[in-house]
Amino acid sequence: MRTLAIVTAILLPLPLASWAGDGDAGRGEAAFVSDCRRCHKDRTAIGMDVAKIPPEERVATLESFLAGHHTREADRRADLVAYLVTMAQ
């Protein structure tokens, strides 16, 4: 029984961690206002036409660019990416 409790304690955070990786567009909008707007007037002024990127590559393209561009925290980056990709929908 004790082993089961330990295994559960180890495995339980895993699905939560991957779920947290999915960005929240609402939080991304707030992050854009605070972190990006001083240089990009709004999300259409980022110099990248998200709609022209193939849909399956959008998240990866933005993620990898933003990792080296004013967005170090992974959670915040995921939120920003979620916000930016909604432009193309």
Ligand code: HEC
């Ligand atoms: C200090 C000013 C500054 C801030 C803050 C800033 N950017 Fe930029 N951004 C730029 C400049 C200048 C460019 C164009 C040159 C380049 O690609 O680095 C750019 C380019 C981009 C591009 C286009 C890249 C490409 O290859 O076409 C994206 C997307 C972008 N920024 C998103 C963001 C987001 C999202 C934020 C907020 C987290 C942000 N930027 C914050 C100055 C800034």
